[in-house]
Amino acid sequence: MAEITPTDLELDPKYDDYDFPTKAPIPQTGHAGYLTALQQAQVHQLRLMLEAEGYTQRLDTLTLLRFLRARKFDVNLSKHMFVECEKWRKETNLDDTVPTWEYPEKEDIFKYYPQYYHKTDKDGRPVYIEQLGGIDLTAMYKITTAERMITNLAVEYERLSDPRLPACSRKSGYLLETCCTIMDLKGVGLTKAPQVFGYVKQVSGLSQNYYPERLGRLYLINAPWGFSTVWNVIKAWLDPVTVQKIHVLGGSYQKQLLEQVPAENLPKPFGGTCECAGGCALSDMGPWREKEWTRPAKWEKKEAKADATITNTPGEIKEGAAAAEGAAPAAEAADVRAPAPAAA
Incomplete structure (x- = not known):
């Protein structure tokens, strides 16, 4: 078996904002830090194909790599799998459900x-x-x-x-x-x-x-x-x-x-x-x-931002005072996590 050479993961600043390590612990082709030039190009190709169809969410490199590995780096099959997943997420209203789920x-x-x-x-x-x-x-x-x-x-x-x-x-x-x-x-x-x-x-x-x-x-x-x-x-x-x-x-x-x-x-x-x-x-x-290792999830930040910029008043919902006066809204204000259910 040919030796797998470590490579730097090419990140896209538009989608990749990771605050954790992005190199796999074991050398495996197709995994972060061990991509061939062709595999890296296939990540870009898949992203461009999805953008062309109007997708803007979950196009970060690590997510696309998981879909590509699941379909043996067949870009068309990976695209189909991703699109079907997005359809399911929309049908189940999952993005709105996660922050409020009890x-x-x-x-x-x-x-x-x-x-x-x-x-x-x-x-x-x-x-x-x-x-x-x-x-x-x-x-x-x-x-x-x-x-x-x-x-x-x-x-x-x-x-x-x-x-x-x-x-x-x-x-x-x-x-x-x-x-x-x-x-x-x-x-x-x-x-x-x-x-x-x-x-x-x-x-x-x-x-x-x-x-x-x-x-x-x-x-x-x-x-x-x-x-x-x-x-x-x-x-x-x-x-x-x-x-x-x-x-x-x-x-x-x-x-x-x-x-x-x-x-x-x-x-x-x-x-x-x-x-x-x-x-x-x-x-x-x-x-x-554990406080040393955890950070607010992206869906928590989104919820915190919404709570910080929207206030309820009798008879109407309007933007908070800071936004109304042109000040920058208080996004990502709280580093607080509600206990997540243990089940999966």
Whole structure:
């Protein structure tokens, strides 16, 4: 295999305003800091094609690179994927939903389906945990709706992109774009499997279609008897790069899992030593909660700017006094983050 030569990432000042490292930790072609001249040109080509169709959001280099990698640097296929994603975002009103999203039924849903980010693995990536054995969609839909569950998943993907991954990148000193995922299959028997895997297939589609290149490692733990046979069939259909990221483990998973996740970062029920006050599942602990590494997300800055320049008066909404008098509005005034839901 030819040696991969480091290269400076060509940034576009119109779209690239990163305040975190932008070089991948491992030399991999197609990743930031290791692009060929052709791949860098394909980034420019994709951006120009999207601009020509009127797109102005999410055209930064790292985002375009993720879509290009997801389609093996086929620019036309990458463009189609990006356009379909933007259509979905518009249909779901996602950009307006993220800053204001609340999920008060979260704790009740967690009784059936805990899903949360919790600290980092040894590579500095966010650890994302799902426990699938308690899923009971009939009971869960009495608490919430399928639509709200999917919306919450999308919101948490947005919050993974910003502020979680940028905070992890700052702390690690290199670019981090993926997660270490633990999916616990304990309790997923034959009777429950169709319901569980039907839901997982639905949410996996959202991940693959709209949030590409976010999987770093996936550990399937407590895999039931017979699952390995099924897995051997499934992995024959998958990209070899994806297969290398997935590890199917039975009940004796702790040793291999602890090789990737420090014991102090892994919740005690999975063989670690972490016991967060109030429970790890609801703590949302990680660098994104540490003042030294976190910064306001772009969607938070947008919301803060809107709050600073608009005031309500009886009978009308008008611009704030500073803007009315021609003074510069107080943009990005507050460095305050409302607690993000732990689920994803």
